Amino acid sequence: MSSSNQFTVASPPTDAISALKFSPEAESTRIVVSSWDKNVYLYDLRDENGTVGEGKLLQKFEHRAPVLDVCFGDNENEIYTAGLDWDVRKIDMNTGQQTVLSSHEAGVRSVVYSPEHSIVISGSWDSTLHVHRTDGGPDTESQPAVVSLPSKPFSISLTSTKLVVAMASRALHIYDLKALALLTAQADSESTNGNGLEIEPWQRRESSLKFMTRCVACMPGDMGYASSSIEGRVAVEWFDPSPESQARKYAFKCHRQTSEDGFDVVYPVNALAFHPVHGSFASGGGDGVVALWDGIAKRRIRQYQKYPSSIAAVGFSSNGKYLAVGVSPGFEDGKDEVSEGVVKLFVRELGETEAKGKGAK
Template identity: 80%
Template sequence: MSSNLITVASPPEDAISALKFSPNPDSTRIVVSSWDKNVYLYDLRDENGAVGEGKLLQKFEHRAPVLDVCFGENENEIYTAGLDWDVRKIDTNTGEQTVLSSHEAGVRNVVYSPEYKLVISGSWDSTLHVHRPEAGTNTEYIPAVIPLPSKPFSLSITPTKLVVAMASRSFYIYDLKSLALLTAQADGASTDGNKVEIEPWQRRESSLKFMTRCVACMPDDAGYACSSIEGRVAVEWFDPSPESQARKYAFKFHRQTTEDDVDIVYPVNALAFHPVYGTFASGGGDGVVAIWDGISRRRIRLYHKHESSVAALAFSGNGNYLAIGVSPGFEDGKDDMAEGVVKIYVRQLGETEAKRKSAK
């Protein structure tokens, strides 16, 4: 069975910053954040339950461009981060927006840990805010604030760990159990007392020589992949043993060679792991999406080139769909955006399309 490409109706009017599928494996809901100051909630299924271009269910306006979004414990709970400096919770049943905390600069990322029921945000003020959403209704509640050595560019989470990719090619890996204990102790702290020092479980330097663009964790909690602005992807494992660290590697892709034999290098903007097979997809400024087997170090699929940069990728909870956010990345140096160039595509995957060749 080959994949089918669906074009989602009513896309954002400005560049896409992030998109995520519902945590419910059987759901076809997608949430999308955009530079047009809105968050969009879609469902690929129509009133009859058929999967197609879907419908826009709700749109939630913010005060400034929204840089990241994720679902919470269920698909009725959404968390957002943006240039208004706020971390917000949206109740999709009522449309109510609640500010969980405010950073001192734009908030680049937000992730949710279902195992520990934590919302973690990373801001250009070089801090993490660690929230317990159930305590957020208490106006006295203040999240734990963890200082970072530099600006965070990307966050990713596993059942036990948080990976923070920062400027200066620095990576911090935190133990989520420690963060959960930390936030419990920080409850009721004063405004001056909510900054806490916690040692990361590991400190690392990126294997890639240029600025980190994205990090994504393996679903089996074994490691992560990260990408750079210079068309490269690195695959690494958490296990600090020499044997495990010897397995890490990097490769280059998302490049085009001109007729003059000159390499044009594009940033790798997006990475996403398949929740079942553990393979991963990459998307670049060249408009190309590929699927990789990180274990055997080979490419499984190469899809056709999209009309613009791939800004975001996400697999559905059951792995049957791959959502692709396409919008200009301004790699050509032009900062104007033509009407209708922002697209959301969803690839309905064949049974073995993202499966490792060696997997039975």
């Protein structure tokens, strides 16, 4: 097995980590982290000498309420945030200026950016998606198209052409991004602020998992997605609706431990992330374990040594060289409050073949 180096990032958040994302620029070592402490943190893993290690905190952006998700925009100088203040915000890294793109009617759980279509999509517990254009100036940025959902969205993820929305009641909607981008233009032309515009999903699906979905993550290459549940399972599915492709979908058990009396203790799978080069994926569970999986060969590549607490978020760098792991106590630890010093951000420098699956070239 290839060796890997792991280090702890300096100055972590003071409350639970909700999300983390690496810069979209291939050789960048910047990472943003959102937290329940009402802040978004921007780190660079390189120190003043250019050495990758514990890195440094570059900036911190305060919000009015806990921040539940964050993503980079077209480059590493802009980020988008979503949180319990009901707002979707754009932050200019150069000036520190925060601009509210739209306000939902409940907490905003997720936010993603599509560089191919220049749109930001947010998913809120008010059972709507807001689709924001980012290429037409401040006027269009503040006029999102609103898409009604049948239930609350718990997690969203996208490819170059599709958006996957995992909701309550085990429902999944897959949208065509081109259609969503056109919807924003229609909202502008009709001056309706997007309200009342209808769009049919490209596909409606029911989750392959029996219990509530916790996370969904799309494969690189626009092939399909993986989803996870509160009950220690992951499902792998393909977009292609043909019977042959649908016959390939499967689910498996993971993030379970045997107790001293011989019973299975089942943990939620909180986080999923696909490797951008090899197409393998990482899962992070409430058991404090991160595992790497080959979704094509249906096998576990490796499992890392247990972390000190529940895994809240995982993410690969754009070039696939680093894996970031956000660790925060959760309900699995029996703790409602987070003590000082227990929230940690770890980064692994991966060996060349560490995340490579059995069939990868």
